[in-house]
Amino acid sequence: MGTDLDALSQITPLVQGGFFAALLLAASVFDIQKRIIPDKISLGIALTGLLTFETMKLSGILAAVLFLIIALFFGGIDGGDIKLMAAAGLVLGFTKIMTATVIGLTALLVFHAGKIIIQRLRGRTVQKAYPLAPFLSLGCLAAYFIF
Template sequence: MLKINCMVYKPYRHCEIRLTLFFLVLSLAAVSDIRKRMIPDWMPLLIAGVSLLPPESVYLKGLLVALPLLVAGITVGGIGGGDIKLTGACGLVFGFERTLAGLLMALSLLLLFHVVRQCIRKIRKLNCVAEKEQEYPLVPFLLVGMVISVFMFL
């Protein structure tokens, strides 16, 4: 009879640890963005540190995904530096294609949220309920977009 060793090396465990740490820090950043509209500098640094964990390498091309956000933030405004840094850090972990897919998904969800919110505001205006304009936090949408991106590229 053949005995199976219980201590078999499972390389996918490292990927699970890497993804768990990544999504834990990204979730903390989403909560911070919702509550304070600010992302502490240590969060993108920690995500960049997660990119150093094996078995995958650091994807330097993934930094390019944050470039359009940087240009939009400089020229148009409305995008904070924390969002740009966090997107670049996501690119280091996931690479160009997965991060771009996640960012596009996040921006699409944000646009959908905006449209639904505007429709609700128009209905409330008919009922004479005044609301003030508010900026939206990007990181919660980025979190959902990255989760979708992970499942898209399985």
């Protein structure tokens, strides 16, 4: 009997990780194509947090507050990005969602810097707005599977 519970406790995070990755990919594709992240995707991500629920992971929602503050004072972040990070925070918990945020935003900065260099070499103007979900998703997946 004990081995069944041990096997289940090892498989559950992998199942959760699969759903989490699939939903983050869906969020990224929607954001790239339509510049929107459907609420159903964020809800699905939040529900995946129930597979390995721990009370401490509720603090992961606080990462969304950071995005809300940025949106209010600086703009450039929409409600879908805020809801995505709140939902991912339920899966990752506070420490990992903050790691995900740093990784995702660093990836965005590196991408933008590369784009600036390439566009200037071509004599073109640089795009200043990008869909954020692909970068945040990269950070979330790294935080989930690596850290």
